[in-house]
Amino acid sequence: MALSEQTARIATEARTASSRREVIYRHSLAVRLTHWINLLCLTLLLMSGLALFNVHPQLYWGHYGYPGVPTVFSITGRYNPETAQPEGITRIGDYTLDTTGILGVTYDSDGRPRPGAFPQWATAGMDLALARDWHFLMAWMFVINGTIYFLFGLLSGHFWRDLAPRSDQLRPRHIVADIWNHLRLRRPRGEEAKRYNVLQKVAYLAVIFILLPAILASGLTMSPAATSAFPFLFDLFAGRQSARTIHFICANLLLLFVLVHVVQVLLSGAFNLLRSMITGRYVIKPERTS
Amino acid sequence: MSRIITRRKLLRAGAATAGTTLLAGCDRFFESSSMRPLLDFGQLLSLKAHRLLLAGQPLVREYSLDDISPDFPSNGTAMPEGFEYFQLIANNFENWRFKVDGLVRNPLSFSLDEIKQMPSRTQITQHSCDEGWTAIGQWTGVPLAHLLNIAELQPEARYIVFHCLDQMTDSEFYYESIDLFDAFHPQTILAYGMNGGGLPVRHGAPLRLRVERQIGYKNAKYVTRVEAVDRLNMLGSGKGGYWPDRGYQWYAGL
Numbered sequence: 001m002a003l004s005e006q007t008a009r010i011a012t013e014a015r016t017a018s019s020r021r022e023v024i025y026r027h028s029l030a031v032r033l034t035h036w037i038n039l040l041c042l043t044l045l046l047m048s049g050l051a052l053f054n055v056h057p058q059l060y061w062g063h064y065g066y067p068g069v070p071t072v073f074s075i076t077g078r079y080n081p082e083t084a085q086p087e088g089i090t091r092i093g094d095y096t097l098d099t100t101g102i103l104g105v106t107y108d109s110d111g112r113p114r115p116g117a118f119p120q121w122a123t124a125g126m127d128l129a130l131a132r133d134w135h136f137l138m139a140w141m142f143v144i145n146g147t148i149y150f151l152f153g154l155l156s157g158h159f160w161r162d163l164a165p166r167s168d169q170l171r172p173r174h175i176v177a178d179i180w181n182h183l184r185l186r187r188p189r190g191e192e193a194k195r196y197n198v199l200q201k202v203a204y205l206a207v208i209f210i211l212l213p214a215i216l217a218s219g220l221t222m223s224p225a226a227t228s229a230f231p232f233l234f235d236l237f238a239g240r241q242s243a244r245t246i247h248f249i250c251a252n253l254l255l256l257f258v259l260v261h262v263v264q265v266l267l268s269g270a271f272n273l274l275r276s277m278i279t280g281r282y283v284i285k286p287e288r289t290s
Numbered sequence: 291m292s293r294i295i296t297r298r299k300l301l302r303a304g305a306a307t308a309g310t311t312l313l314a315g316c317d318r319f320f321e322s323s324s325m326r327p328l329l330d331f332g333q334l335l336s337l338k339a340h341r342l343l344l345a346g347q348p349l350v351r352e353y354s355l356d357d358i359s360p361d362f363p364s365n366g367t368a369m370p371e372g373f374e375y376f377q378l379i380a381n382n383f384e385n386w387r388f389k390v391d392g393l394v395r396n397p398l399s400f401s402l403d404e405i406k407q408m409p410s411r412t413q414i415t416q417h418s419c420d421e422g423w424t425a426i427g428q429w430t431g432v433p434l435a436h437l438l439n440i441a442e443l444q445p446e447a448r449y450i451v452f453h454c455l456d457q458m459t460d461s462e463f464y465y466e467s468i469d470l471f472d473a474f475h476p477q478t479i480l481a482y483g484m485n486g487g488g489l490p491v492r493h494g495a496p497l498r499l500r501v502e503r504q505i506g507y508k509n510a511k512y513v514t515r516v517e518a519v520d521r522l523n524m525l526g527s528g529k530g531g532y533w534p535d536r537g538y539q540w541y542a543g544l
Contacts, residue, residue, distance in 0.1 A: 052422065053422070055420075055421045055422060056419075056421045056422030056423055058422075058423075063353075063357065063359075063416060063424070063426060064359040064416070064424050064425050064426050065423055065424060066359070066361065066362075066363045066423035066424070066425055067363065067423070068361060069359075124316040124317050124319075124320050125316075125317045126317075126320055127537075128420060128421065128538075129533075129536070129537040129538045129539070130320055130321060130537065132420065132538075132539065133329040133332065133333070133539070134320060134329070136332050136333070136336055136544060137328065137329055137331075137332030140332055140335050140336070222418070222544070223543060223544035224350060224416070224418055224502065224503050224504060224505060224543060224544075225340040225343070225344060225503045225504070225543030225544060226340070226343070226543075226544065227350065227351065228344060228348055228349070228350040228351075228502075228503050229340075229343040229344055229348060231348075231350075231351045234351060240416060240418065240424050241424060244422060
């Protein structure tokens with residue numbers, strides 16, 4: 001009798017302890033500010049970048065490239081005389097895809113075909129001069145914002161404290177478990193939710209330390225003034241046209257990262273996560289008792 | 291006449307209208323004149339940063355003969371219109387006179403042969419169009435610095451304007467301008483030769499500018515007169531070039 005009462009009391013205490021809702025301060029002001037400025041910059045960089053791509057929707061490898069030189073990627077719109085319809089053709093290496101309606105040729109709200117590699121809604125219809133202006137202005141903002149974030153991350157210990165995987169996270173068993181959790185869309189709770197998971201950390205580190213420097217350096221390689229100051233950029237990217245191609249690939253990877261990021265936020269409690277990126281405060285859900 | 295407006299149709303129309311309005315709003319935002327000062331600030335930032343980086347006046351990379359691209363696209367004018375230019379070609383530019391004037395102590399005038407007698411520089415460089423394509427070509431010409439040194443700039447001179455033979459509109463000929471930082475760069479030349487031969491008409495015969503640290507449209511073709519000025523707002527629409535007058539950046543090092 002006495003024993004079972006005691007057991008029941010312990011069980012109740014444990015339940016209340018683990019079901020306690022805990023609020024932690026997750027994001028510093030610097031991270032929150034640079035995050036939202038990043039969003040603005042990335043959106044405008046992407047839109048103006050697609051507008052720039054549309055002016056010459058071919059990518060090459062090497063130092064030179066112009067109509068007639070073999071492409072590694074292209075999006076073209078053409079009139080198909082057999083079907084008497086416009087068609088959009090996307091070429092990746094030797095593969096040809098019919099992308100009518102999505103890339104190459106799109107249809108406006110009245111159903112009229114509109115030529116252009118990327119559709120009007122993606123580029124806001126910016127012409128070359130305007131797209132260049134916006135792209136470069138946003139590139140400056142992006143770089144300045146990124147530098148502030150980088151210095152903060154380094155000096156405040158944010159990189160080391162929040163982004164560097166802990167030794168227990170690097171154990172194969174943990175990594176496999178984390179992949180399995182991702183596949184089942186199972187979210188960490190309790191103590192595990194207080195830190196980023198290992199896949200998340202690797203993704204953030206890859207973006208911050210590989211993708212962003214690569215997109216910046218390949219962008220600079222397209223500038224004759226910048227390559228005059230840093231001619232090694234040509235060697236790093238195997239030429240200006242290769243740099244343009246790599247810049248485009250990096251932009252796509254960055255977009256992919258953002259899409260996955262947004263999906264993850266939607267799946268993991270969008271309200272809580274958005275609030276944490278605005279106010280800094282994040283609610284930790286209790287561990288499951290069952 | 292019966293018109294049945296279904297909910298779906300209404301929703302679709304609404305979505306289309308909202309989409310169009312949003313897009314139009316987006317377009318207007320990007321083009322809005324209130325954004326202009328911000329964009330101009332971005333341009334200034336690039337110019338200042340590049341000037342800082344290039345303070346030592348390094349040369350742009352020069353390529354070898356093997357690197358020359360099989361073709362070299364001709365953008366903009368490929369053949370100036372009008373009888374005057376036709377006559378110049380017909381006479382092999384023998385009657386053509388090239389002028390250096392404006393804010394100089396010694397205004398100059400040369401024939402093409404006289405220019406070819408001057409010190410020359412040959413360079414194989416990469417040409418980058420703002421559209422995204424690039425080509426590599428060899429250029430032979432007279433360094434602009436040489437001409438400016440003979441003409442002796444007056445102290446007020448700040449920009450060099452290139453007046454061209456190709457007429458773009460009823461009242462405008464192509465023109466471009468650079469400042470003295472680029473004008474005196476060793477690789478800034480007025481080229482009369484390309485890829486070992488003469489300069490083809492589609493690439494700007496008899497003389498074209500090569501300003502290697504800036505992109506395509508700054509490299510004016512069909513240059514017939516070089517003018518030293520103290521400001522750019524006296525010419526065209528005041529932005530310093532045919533394309534800059536149409537919204538393109540005056541400084542195009544990127």
